[in-house]
Amino acid sequence: MVFNSLTFLVFFAVVLLLYNLPFSWRAKKGMLLVASYLFYAGWNPPFIVLLWASTVVDWLVARQIHLQETPQRRKAWLVVSLVVNLGFLGFFKYGGFALENWNHLAGALAIPTTPVKWSIILPVGISFYTFHSMSYTLDIYWKRVKPIPNLFDFALFVAFFTQLVAGPILRTSDLVPQFEKPRRATRDQFFWGLFLLSLGMFEKVVLADGGLAPTADAVYGANDPVGFVDAWLGTLAFGGQIFCDFAGYSTAAVGAAMCMGFSIPNNFLNPYGALGFSDFWRRWHISLSTWLRDYLYIPLGGNRRGTGRTYANLMITMLLGGLWHGASWTFVAWGFLHGLYLAVERFIRDRVKTVRVSGAAVKGAIALVTFGLVHVAWVFFRAKTFGGAWSLLAAMAGLHRSAAPLLPTVKIAETVVFVAAIVATHTYMRNRKLEDVVKQAPAQAVALGWAFMMLAVILTQGTADGFIYFQF
Amino acid sequence: MVSSTSSSEAPVAAVERAFARGVPSLAWRRIAAIAFSVTLLAMLAWELRMRQIGLRAGDLDDGVGQWAAERRKVDAGPRDPVVLVGDSRILFDTDLDIFADVTGRRPIQLALPGTPGAQFLTDLGDDEHFAGLVVVGMMEHLYFSSWKGLFGKALDYVHDESPSQRSGVVIHLELSRTFAFLDKEYSLFNLIERNDIPNRGDVEGPYLDVWKLSETFDDRQTRMWSRIQTDPRLQQHAIAAWHDMKGKPLPQEQIDKTIAAAKRACERIRARGGEVVFLRPPSAQPNRANEEARAPRARVWDVLLRETGSVGIHFEDYPAMQGLEIPERSHLSAESAKVFTRAYAGELVRQVPWLATHARPH
Numbered sequence: 001m002v003f004n005s006l007t008f009l010v011f012f013a014v015v016l017l018l019y020n021l022p023f024s025w026r027a028k029k030g031m032l033l034v035a036s037y038l039f040y041a042g043w044n045p046p047f048i049v050l051l052w053a054s055t056v057v058d059w060l061v062a063r064q065i066h067l068q069e070t071p072q073r074r075k076a077w078l079v080v081s082l083v084v085n086l087g088f089l090g091f092f093k094y095g096g097f098a099l100e101n102w103n104h105l106a107g108a109l110a111i112p113t114t115p116v117k118w119s120i121i122l123p124v125g126i127s128f129y130t131f132h133s134m135s136y137t138l139d140i141y142w143k144r145v146k147p148i149p150n151l152f153d154f155a156l157f158v159a160f161f162t163q164l165v166a167g168p169i170l171r172t173s174d175l176v177p178q179f180e181k182p183r184r185a186t187r188d189q190f191f192w193g194l195f196l197l198s199l200g201m202f203e204k205v206v207l208a209d210g211g212l213a214p215t216a217d218a219v220y221g222a223n224d225p226v227g228f229v230d231a232w233l234g235t236l237a238f239g240g241q242i243f244c245d246f247a248g249y250s251t252a253a254v255g256a257a258m259c260m261g262f263s264i265p266n267n268f269l270n271p272y273g274a275l276g277f278s279d280f281w282r283r284w285h286i287s288l289s290t291w292l293r294d295y296l297y298i299p300l301g302g303n304r305r306g307t308g309r310t311y312a313n314l315m316i317t318m319l320l321g322g323l324w325h326g327a328s329w330t331f332v333a334w335g336f337l338h339g340l341y342l343a344v345e346r347f348i349r350d351r352v353k354t355v356r357v358s359g360a361a362v363k364g365a366i367a368l369v370t371f372g373l374v375h376v377a378w379v380f381f382r383a384k385t386f387g388g389a390w391s392l393l394a395a396m397a398g399l400h401r402s403a404a405p406l407l408p409t410v411k412i413a414e415t416v417v418f419v420a421a422i423v424a425t426h427t428y429m430r431n432r433k434l435e436d437v438v439k440q441a442p443a444q445a446v447a448l449g450w451a452f453m454m455l456a457v458i459l460t461q462g463t464a465d466g467f468i469y470f471q472f
Numbered sequence: 473m474v475s476s477t478s479s480s481e482a483p484v485a486a487v488e489r490a491f492a493r494g495v496p497s498l499a500w501r502r503i504a505a506i507a508f509s510v511t512l513l514a515m516l517a518w519e520l521r522m523r524q525i526g527l528r529a530g531d532l533d534d535g536v537g538q539w540a541a542e543r544r545k546v547d548a549g550p551r552d553p554v555v556l557v558g559d560s561r562i563l564f565d566t567d568l569d570i571f572a573d574v575t576g577r578r579p580i581q582l583a584l585p586g587t588p589g590a591q592f593l594t595d596l597g598d599d600e601h602f603a604g605l606v607v608v609g610m611m612e613h614l615y616f617s618s619w620k621g622l623f624g625k626a627l628d629y630v631h632d633e634s635p636s637q638r639s640g641v642v643i644h645l646e647l648s649r650t651f652a653f654l655d656k657e658y659s660l661f662n663l664i665e666r667n668d669i670p671n672r673g674d675v676e677g678p679y680l681d682v683w684k685l686s687e688t689f690d691d692r693q694t695r696m697w698s699r700i701q702t703d704p705r706l707q708q709h710a711i712a713a714w715h716d717m718k719g720k721p722l723p724q725e726q727i728d729k730t731i732a733a734a735k736r737a738c739e740r741i742r743a744r745g746g747e748v749v750f751l752r753p754p755s756a757q758p759n760r761a762n763e764e765a766r767a768p769r770a771r772v773w774d775v776l777l778r779e780t781g782s783v784g785i786h787f788e789d790y791p792a793m794q795g796l797e798i799p800e801r802s803h804l805s806a807e808s809a810k811v812f813t814r815a816y817a818g819e820l821v822r823q824v825p826w827l828a829t830h831a832r833p834h
Contacts, residue, residue: 005637006639007636007637007640041635042635043634043636044634191501191504192495206660210661211661263493264493405672405675408671409670409675409677410677411677411678414664435493435495435496438496439497439498447502447506447507447510450507451507451510455514455515456660459653459659460659
């Protein structure tokens with residue numbers, strides 16, 4: 001189920017009610033586990049078996065890794081975990097992609113083959129819970145954490161409904177210690193949690209779905225080539241949409257968890273205010289970028305094996321990060337562009353170490369370049385094909401001069417207003433925390449702002465469209 | 473991303489983080505009380521305003537979720553239900569109660585606005601469980617179109633609908649019985665975007681979209697919204713939105729393809745003991761003339777009936793179906809829909825023996 005659905009409202013109300021009844025902590029955790037499985041089954045019940053399999057395998061394998069004394073045996077058990085997790089991911093998410101590429105290759109090489117159509121449904125959120133679960137066995141293998149004594153807590157960690165299907169991607173150390181003692185939200189935590197839930201829904205329902213998605217869909221779904229203005233507006237709208245969609249989910253997840261007294265770390269920190277690409281990735285989908293850093297980039301050698309290897313590691317990490325988002329070469333191209341941006345930034349930084357980034361003009365220019373190039377990369381993320389992406393990029397470069405205008409004035413106005421508001425907010429919040437800004441605001445303003453968000457969500461009457469990141 | 477790591481890029485230390493989020497130190501109980509009170513009051517004010525402009529509680533809104541619930545009825549009950557498929561015309565122009573009174577069978581309403589009925593006839597033809605009567609509503613240039621329509625994903629939805637989507641539809645229906653403002657045609661962004669603002673070049677803005685035309689009740693009983701008859705601005709807007717039904721003539725290849733598909737579906741349904749009838753609801757001039765220009769009756773309707781061996785009820789052929797009120801030239805008023813339903817249901821009884829052999833108290 002999705003947060004922006006009526007079903008979730010009822011579900012969450014029931015969970016909160018049961019959670020605050022005077023049951024034992026173990027019973028409450030049991031209720032949360034059952035609720036989390038219901039939450040997942042609300043999408044497609046049979047696929048819950050995959051979630052169980054991933055949970056049980058990783059918990060058992062982690063114990064075995066911990067018990068083994070020889071490195072070979074530890075590695076062998078780790079391989080079991082990787083094969084199971086990546087096997088599920090590979091089959092369900094990349095099976096069709098692999099088959100499609102094989103068909104193309106066989107055609108190109110004139111290898112006789114019968115094309116097969118892949119009709120396997122992608123289980124929602126598989127990339128997220130696989131990474132949740134797999135991080136545990138990797139942490140045990142590298143002796144970063146101790147094994148979790150009972151399967152129950154580990155199962156709740158993997159399935160905890162607030163972040164189950166679209167992150168943030170947590171580590172056991174983020175959440176499992178919070179399961180040890182009874183937790184109950186304080187009154188302030190509860191209301192702050194509801195505030196964050198409302199903020200997340202406002203971002204998703206009002207800004208992403210209501211305000212920006214139609215513009216992005218119109219431009220990227222156009223049958224004919226679009227012009228310069230429409231191409232940029234469509235891409236800016238998508239940049240705003242994907243942020244509000246995903247950050248909205250993450251904020252709602254943080255809020256929902258806080259209503260029960262659990263703390264989940266931020267997944268976004270005002271990324272469109274970033275000064276450079278490494279800064280962008282410290283602010284965008286933080287839980288994925290740190291996951292890739294800790295479990296891929298650093299094990300590959302990070303920056304400890306010379307300059308050339310560092311650049312190679314950077315690129316490998318970003319290419320795989322791109323592929324993680326979707327089984328398509330356009331996602332790989334998106335990852336490649338970000339790898340390239342990071343490599344160029346590193347190259348420049350290594351050579352001009354003495355130059356300090358100061359002054360509003362310089363910062364503004366860097367922020368603008370970062371914002372612009374991030375959006376150029378979004379073209380590959382949003383376009384369904386390379387043909388579509390090149391056409392959009394050509395339009396953004398002003399090459400489609402004869403294209404007929406597409407977007408009506410009201411959509412242009414909405415896109416400009418919403419994107420400008422997002423950029424202004426991110427710039428203002430670049431070095432500030434939401435909690436501090438809210439704390440300094442007058443209580444009446446906070447209350448009215450909250451009421452405005454709730455009312456806008458209600459009146460927008462969203463269609464409970466899935467979050468974009470569910471498909472990853 | 474990863475370049476952000478410093479020279480300390482060693483494996484992460486085995487730290488069990490005791491993570492805890494802060495909460496801004498404010499008077500949250502008071503803030504929440506104000507926020508929820510303001511939201512509630514504003515919502516009530518909005519509800520009153522929406523009732524003032526003619527929305528009413530009990531108008532259940534319509535969509536693929538409601539449609540899917542009706543589609544499931546086809547397979548859940550006996551094998552021989554009466555099913556209506558087609559576009560908005562048969563949807564608006566049929567009164568389910570009157571149809572039931574006249575024929576003895578209450579139909580399942582599966583017509584969808586702006587969506588060719590051909591795909592649904594094919595779907596019923598492919599459904600081995602189905603052996604009922606299909607009444608196929610027809611606006612030719614839409615029925616014979618290659619476009620899947622505004623609700624072209626309805627069949628995918630009914631197969632893929634998740635349990636939470638299904639329960640969401642039920643909750644939405646129940647809330648709609650209480651709140652008039654729950655109407656997607658009067659959602660916040662529709663209200664913002666449906667202002668008449670000049671656009672660049674030949675761009676058509678949302679102002680020219682089709683606005684609210686109908687009300688929907690249980691079983692997807694749909695009727696024209698009374699304001700279309702009483703409010704000249706809304707009526708004129710609706711008329712303008714149809715562009716007089718002007719458009720290119722249907723390509724012969726598309727006509728042949730659609731008729732072939734209809735023929736296959738009819739044969740399959742009849743082989744199981746079912747029946748198919750085609751229905752052409754009324755439209756007014758100049759729309760009717762433009763519809764005829766795009767899909768001439770002799771080249772489309774007549775051929776369809778001949779090739780499929782079906783009974784066809786065309787409004788032009790029956791005096792009882794003339795002189796009806798068509799406020800925006802495309803759909804009947806609620807009162808006229810009752811007259812039209814009585815007339816065409818009566819013709820069904822007279823012309824379709826299947827109904828007599830499958831009579832059932834309703």
